[in-house]
Amino acid sequence: xxxxxxxxxxxxxxxxxxxxxxxxxxxxxxxxxxxxxxxxxxxxxxxxxxxxxxxxxxxxxxxxxxxxxxxxxxxxxxxxxxxxxxxxxxxxxxxxxxxxxxxxxxxxxxxxxxxxxxxxxxxxxxxxxxxxxxxxxxxx
Numbered sequence: 001x002x003x004x005x006x007x008x009x010x011x012x013x014x015x016x017x018x019x020x021x022x023x024x025x026x027x028x029x030x031x032x033x034x035x036x037x038x039x040x041x042x043x044x045x046x047x048x049x050x051x052x053x054x055x056x057x058x059x060x061x062x063x064x065x066x067x068x069x070x071x072x073x074x075x076x077x078x079x080x081x082x083x084x085x086x087x088x089x090x091x092x093x094x095x096x097x098x099x100x101x102x103x104x105x106x107x108x109x110x111x112x113x114x115x116x117x118x119x120x121x122x123x124x125x126x127x128x129x130x131x132x133x134x135x136x137x138x139x140x
Contacts (some may be wrong), residue, residue, distance in 0.1 A: 009091065
């Protein structure tokens, strides 16, 4: 397999970072909207999120936490590919597939939140992440 420009692995990373910041921005939007509607008060966040916080307000926060958990392994793998200079077409395809599945997971989660659909996107993203790491380890 031919090696691509090693910096090409940065583009899927930037895409996932963009998604993370988009979800981060959604958190205050939902909170302020609920606050102006009188659904929540400042004290509802004194120790995290109280039980009074409506699900549509707390879900973006949960999704944000999801984007800071397993994607950490994605970022580490991407940087490893970059450092060792082994970015190939398979690695790049897996990286973009991972990002696409994480986008799908987040969109499902913060919109209609159908658990089965969200689970499929999440599970497939984890299969892709394991494949991404397997491809990386084989390139040593």
